[in-house]
Amino acid sequence: MPTTKEEVVEQFRCQAIRDAAMRVVARKGYDHVTVQDIADEAGIAKGTVYLYFKSREDILQKTMSFSFEEFHGRIAAAIGAGGTFAEAVERVVRAQLEYFDERQEFFRLYLAMAEPLGDRRLKKHAAYRTHIARLTAMIEAARANGEVWDAPAERAAIVVASTIRDIALQRLAEKAARPLDEDVAFVRDYICRGIAIHQEKS
Amino acid sequence: MPTTKEEVVEQFRCQAIRDAAMRVVARKGYDHVTVQDIADEAGIAKGTVYLYFKSREDILQKTMSFSFEEFHGRIAAAIGAGGTFAEAVERVVRAQLEYFDERQEFFRLYLAMAEPLGDRRLKKHAAYRTHIARLTAMIEAARANGEVWDAPAERAAIVVASTIRDIALQRLAEKAARPLDEDVAFVRDYICRGIAIHQEKS
């Protein structure tokens, strides 16, 4: 059993700092978060933060990766639950919009990950690319099933993700919340009638 | 005639600084551009920059607004050239992807404007919202024509913009350029079969 008492305490502290980091990112945006902000939010001194994390970047990276795990779990469940492609899409859309509504802090992180301008590099965050890869696999499976056009799967995944993301962002920007079902239906229709094969009557 | 010699020179200098700013933003991203970077790129001293602009933020705002004017001209032409909704969409998609391919510096600016996390605020840049407003008007006109579902027009405009933007981003991230026509066709199909009314055979 490697879980000694010290390790439990350490994990607890790390979690508290990650939680604080997520809340602050939600308020100030990824680029404008300072280590002092995170420490204040967690109710500890700045120096203490460096007992548990190597650097500012380390905090934010770990916060992202950790948060993404639960999110990925939900999306994977939505994808894997069977049914037609349209049903899977609706589940994915609903899962994401629900999750984003509930956890606006995480959504800000998600946005920061999708944003390629944070650093010098053009690549997005690894966790975001994993997300795209899962959507790509879902679309490829549907295509093998004859439910989807032969459009390039990765590009389709990218536009699906961007559609959901930007509607979630719009929901967040609006003061008066729109009914979730309305947006889910709209996005599902937009996506499916865009990439699902339409059954022509012969 | 208000255009004195001094004003011509001043305009020329301002333009040089804006051009420099755009190139630097393309390399380092909006948030990481310093005034020194811009001055170096323009081949002048930092102090000189402040003879023509009030502040760093002033430079970037003016650079954005100015750059958007030419872009808006092209998009407006694409929207206004008549034809079916699908044709108009194809023209808009092509105009944007072409423009972004040619002027990657501008595209980085465009991304920064679409990005809501730059400041504390959640609102996007005014020029970007204007862009969305024009797409919204186009979709509403098509709806009045019976060419488009009665989906909420602004949301449709948002997802159209996000679709084009993310494909442009993907093109930029790929080393080997894909044929423009291929991506134009893909995006046009994705958009139109998503929000255009499909003519059922009765």
Next chain:
DNA sequence: AACTAAACTGACCGTCCGGTCAGTTCTCCG
């Protein structure tokens, strides 16, 4: 050439922030 005003420069200032570490407080065991 001499003079002047406008244009330009870059060293400098105040501020902010990531990261450090000497000193303080807490915890736990003998």
Next chain:
DNA sequence: CGGAGAACTGACCGGACGGTCAGTTTAGTT
């Protein structure tokens, strides 16, 4: 209770950056 080590603190350091301004160069006029 006492002491040792772990946990924690926040003042401090160095570097970066936005913005300023006294001094220098340039351009135009007589």
